[in-house]
Amino acid sequence: MTDLKRALSDTADNVEAILDEVLSSQGAPEQRIYSAMRYTTLGGGKRLRPFLVTQSASLFGVAEMNALRTGAALELIHCYSLVHDDLPAMDDDDLRRGKPTVHVAYDEATAILVGDALLTLAFEVVAQPETHDDATVRIKLVDMLARASGARGMVGGQMIDLEAEKKDLDLKEITLLQQLKTGALIGYGCEAGAILGGASIEQRQALNSYASDLGLAFQIADDLLDVEGSVEETGKAVGKDEDAGKETFVSLLGVDGARDEAKRIADRAVSQLSIFDAKADLLRATAEFVVVRRN
Secondary structure (H helix, E strand, C coil): CHHHHHHHHHHHHHHHHHHHHHCCCCCCCCHHHHHHHHHHHCCCCCCHHHHHHHHHHHCCCCCHHHHHHHHHHHHHHHHHHHHHHCCCCCCCCCEECCEECHHHHCCHHHHHHHHHHHHHHHHHHHHCCCCCCCHHHHHHHHHHHHHHHCCCCHHHHHHHHHHCCCCCCCHHHHHHHHHHHCHHHHHHHHHHHHHHHCCCHHHHHHHHHHHHHHHHHHHHHHHHHHHHCCHHHHCCCCCHHHHCCCCCHHHHHHHHHHHHHHHHHHHHHHHCCCCCCHHHHHHHHHHHHHCCCCC
16 A cells, blocks of 8 residues: 555656646736636645556556646546535535635635636647647547546536435436546546557456446445545545435445445456556555545
8 A cells, every 4th residue: 555655646746747837827818717726726636537547558658748648637627526516506515625615715706717717728738749649549538538527427427416415316326426427537547548558448448347446436435434534534524415415325325335335346446457467556456545545
């Protein structure tokens, strides 16, 4: 686990440097929007999704900068989603990553524009030649990122989540919700590495299966943290799902059942990587990490 934490930290530092560069406000006509974009994006988060890009890409010997820029674009999408998710019309959260959310620190209109700006900037980063010199590869990256973040991915999951406040969901429906809302961007992390590396069909399928299980285990662990975690640990409000009357993996399976299910799915994620050699060990360790993390 020490090697994983070091690798996560190194990736976070490298991605942070790229984000700092692409979020530079030098010469920009409007400074406030850049201030708010930098506020929500820099200096926080595990950078798990970019880490999945870099580790998946490393299986195929991809140049590190190609993977880091793709990972940075994915992180911009993730940060945009958090800004909009925190809005009063959505989850109405006041705390994110241990500090006031954007609509609290700035205002609601600015938060909406920040999300819009981060989303569009992500596609700008992916489309630039610095991300990959082959335009065909960049188009594939753009295509898959649009699918993962749009109505058939994350946004679709968010819609189901909003509707869940009005009706009870069963386990199958909650699984679909989380596969879209959380799993789609995690899936893109591995898919992007495969695209950058020109992976075979078998290799892409293995990484996709791994990412699908990883995303589900991650979300079950998140549901457990909402019940067992603290604000100090998570950097955000806890107990909100229960207060809102939302069905979760924990409400349906119980704490012990949810913990067992997260472990079972994480173990299955590890098994999906059997076609890869020791180069995939950090991806295997990531599956074990997501179910024991405390933030």
